[in-house]
Amino acid sequence: MVKVAIVGATGYAGAELVRILSGHPLVNLTLLTSRRYAGRKFHDIYPSMTGFVDLTLKEYAAQDMCDSAEVVFMALPHKLPMKLVPELIDKGKKVIDLSADFRFENIETYEQHYQPHTAPATVGKAVYGLSEIFADKIRKSVLVGNPGCYPTSVLLPVIPVIAGNLVKVDSIIADSKSGVSGAGRAASLTSHYCQVNESFKAYKITSHRHNPEMEEVLAKTTGHTCTVTFVPHLVPMSRGMLSTIYCELSTGVGDAAIRTCLENTYADHPFVRICPDGMVPDTLNVKGTNFCDIGFSVDKRANRLVLIAAIDNLVKGAAGQAVQNMNLMCGFDVTAGLLTTPYPL
Ligand SMILES: NC(=O)c1ccc[n+]([C@@H]2O[C@H](COP(=O)([O-])OP(=O)(O)OC[C@H]3O[C@@H](n4cnc5c(N)ncnc54)[C@H](OP(=O)(O)O)[C@@H]3O)[C@@H](O)[C@H]2O)c1
Numbered sequence: 001m002v003k004v005a006i007v008g009a010t011g012y013a014g015a016e017l018v019r020i021l022s023g024h025p026l027v028n029l030t031l032l033t034s035r036r037y038a039g040r041k042f043h044d045i046y047p048s049m050t051g052f053v054d055l056t057l058k059e060y061a062a063q064d065m066c067d068s069a070e071v072v073f074m075a076l077p078h079k080l081p082m083k084l085v086p087e088l089i090d091k092g093k094k095v096i097d098l099s100a101d102f103r104f105e106n107i108e109t110y111e112q113h114y115q116p117h118t119a120p121a122t123v124g125k126a127v128y129g130l131s132e133i134f135a136d137k138i139r140k141s142v143l144v145g146n147p148g149c150y151p152t153s154v155l156l157p158v159i160p161v162i163a164g165n166l167v168k169v170d171s172i173i174a175d176s177k178s179g180v181s182g183a184g185r186a187a188s189l190t191s192h193y194c195q196v197n198e199s200f201k202a203y204k205i206t207s208h209r210h211n212p213e214m215e216e217v218l219a220k221t222t223g224h225t226c227t228v229t230f231v232p233h234l235v236p237m238s239r240g241m242l243s244t245i246y247c248e249l250s251t252g253v254g255d256a257a258i259r260t261c262l263e264n265t266y267a268d269h270p271f272v273r274i275c276p277d278g279m280v281p282d283t284l285n286v287k288g289t290n291f292c293d294i295g296f297s298v299d300k301r302a303n304r305l306v307l308i309a310a311i312d313n314l315v316k317g318a319a320g321q322a323v324q325n326m327n328l329m330c331g332f333d334v335t336a337g338l339l340t341t342p343y344p345l
Contacts, residue, residue, distance in 0.1 A: 002330055005031035005069035007060055007076060007084070010045050012185045013098050014075035016319035018042060021073075022053045024323065024337030026330070029053065031068040033060045060084070066091045071326055074098060075319075077184075082119040085143065089122060094329050095143050096322045102126035102145030103213055105220070113209045130155055131324040131334070132269045133221055138328040146325065147217075149317025150176050150210040150232060153243040155217055156272060157294045157307040160265040162222040166257055167247035167305055169224040174214070176243040177233040179283075182313045191234075202233045239314050240283030245307040255298050258305060262294060270335055271316065271324065281310035284345065288312060290320035290338045 004021055008014040009032035021027050032042055034057040042057055043050040058064065065072060065088065072088055074081040074097040082101040089095060104110040105128075107117050117123065127137045129144040130152065138144055147155070154174045161167050177200075183191045190196075190203075211230040218226040259274070266272035275281055275295035286293055289312060297306045311317050320338055327334050 001026055001028045002071055002326075003028050003030045003069050004071045004073070004326075005029075005033070005065055006073045007033045007065075008074065009042060009057065010034045010037050010185070011075050012181045012314060013318040014073075015046050016314040017073050017075060017322065018046075018049065018053055020315075020319055020323050020337060022049070023340075026332050026336055029055065031055070031065065032057050035059060062087055066093065070094065071096070071330065073322055073326075078114055082117060082122070086119045086122045089125060089143055093142075094326070096129065096146055096325050096329075097126075097144065098146045098318055098322055100145070100148065100209065100213070102143060103128060103147065104145075104216060106216060109212050109216060113212055128217060128220075129321060129325045130217065131321055131328065132156065132266065132272055133159060135328055135334075138325050139331070141329060144322075144325045144329065146318070146322045148210045148213055149178065149182055149241055149311070149313040150174075150208070150230070150243070151214045151217065152317050152321060153241050153292065153309045153311050154214055154228070154230070154245060155221075156292050157243075157262070157296075157309045158245055158247070159218065159221050160261050161247065161258060161305065161307070162218060162224060162226060164257075164261045166250055166253045166261060168250060169222070169226045171248045172226060172228045173246040174228055174230045174243055175233070175246070176230070176241065177235045178313055179235060179237040179240045181239045182241070182317075183234075196234060196236045198236060200233065200235055202231050205231050208232050237283070239312050240287060241311050241313040241317055242281065242283055243309045245309070247305045247307070249298070249303050249305050253305075254300075258296055258298065262296070266294075271338070281308045283310045283312070285342060286310050286312050286316070287343055288315065289340060289342045290316050290324060291342070292316050
């Protein structure tokens with residue numbers, strides 16, 4: 001058993017971590033932090049968890065954290081984790097950070113899109129937590145920068161076809177749609193009910209912070225400088241994410257080569273499911289699960305590959321992948337605590 005703490009446990013990603021980890025057979029949840037709800041039971045804030053988690057929320061205190069946990073999940077907004085993580089790493093803790101603070105190898109890129117980095121020395125200790133692609137490095141790491149939800153849904157289908165030279169690298173278009181929980185729990189004008197119900201809109205067109213994250217990881221994994229035109233959309237559902245990615249095919253590439261490439265890449269990875277011919281990924285089929293379903297279609301007339309990936313933004317896009325990374329870091333079976341049966345509808 002490993003002792004685990006969650007910082008920011010009452011946010012959407014933090015609460016999803018509590019849900020998953022409370023059912024993990026090798027985890028003892030010892031500490032949950034919250035500023036706003038310190039002193040209250042977690043199940044007072046999320047009544048669905050009554051009978052599953054009896055912990056009282058506490059304010060963050062470094063010493064308490066170090067005494068209580070061997071593994072710490074950070075589910076805070078960007079900028080905060082980089083203030084807390086160095087001390088935890090120095091004290092020998094394993095940390096999985098869900099924010100962007102430790103996702104970038106290139107600090108200049110981070111600073112260009114976020115803010116000045118206050119823990120640059122710790123960045124070099126971090127491994128990017130795209131579990132299927134970086135498993136070997138994650139197993140040996142003490143700090144994981146857990147990927148963004150959009151990059152997870154784009155990189156898992158795209159990396160194999162670029163690495164296999166099956167598509168051109170300079171004309172990739174990623175058109176992604178996210179449920180509203182992707183914006184977190186705090187109320188805002190852009191995410192309240194009347195703004196999103198029965199509405200569908202693009203936002204941050206070509207300027208979303210997940211765009212440089214995708215391009216850095218593509219360069220690192222494929223050896224190519226890739227250009228991705230990324231357009232995120234908000235759809236009126238609570239959770240779920242669907243990315244449709246358009247790539248120009250390399251000469252002579254057809255259905256069989258794409259299928260072989262995707263199936264071979266993910267043959268030993270239980271959380272990536274390549275859809276059979278004629279089946280299209282659907283957020284309904286991955287809701288509440290750690291699966292990434294990938295499908296594709298070859299448009300011979302336009303010489304284009306259309307890849308489609310569906311994930312649950314809070315699970316494979318956040319808390320589930322974070323637990324998958326903890327399993328790797330702790331030497332557990334990668335599926336431990338994560339193989340919940342999907343909802344049929
Ligand atoms: N939502 C997703 O789908 C998703 C996907 C991938 C990654 N992530 C990442 O996961 C992290 C958490 O995201 P989230 O969606 O769970 O956000 P959220 O719902 O807004 O939760 C963040 C929590 O952090 C706590 N917090 C502590 N100090 C804070 C401060 N100074 N300012 C604001 N909040 C503070 C807040 O709880 P208290 O006030 O109770 O302390 C808040 O509930 C973010 O870095 C996000 O980028 C989220």
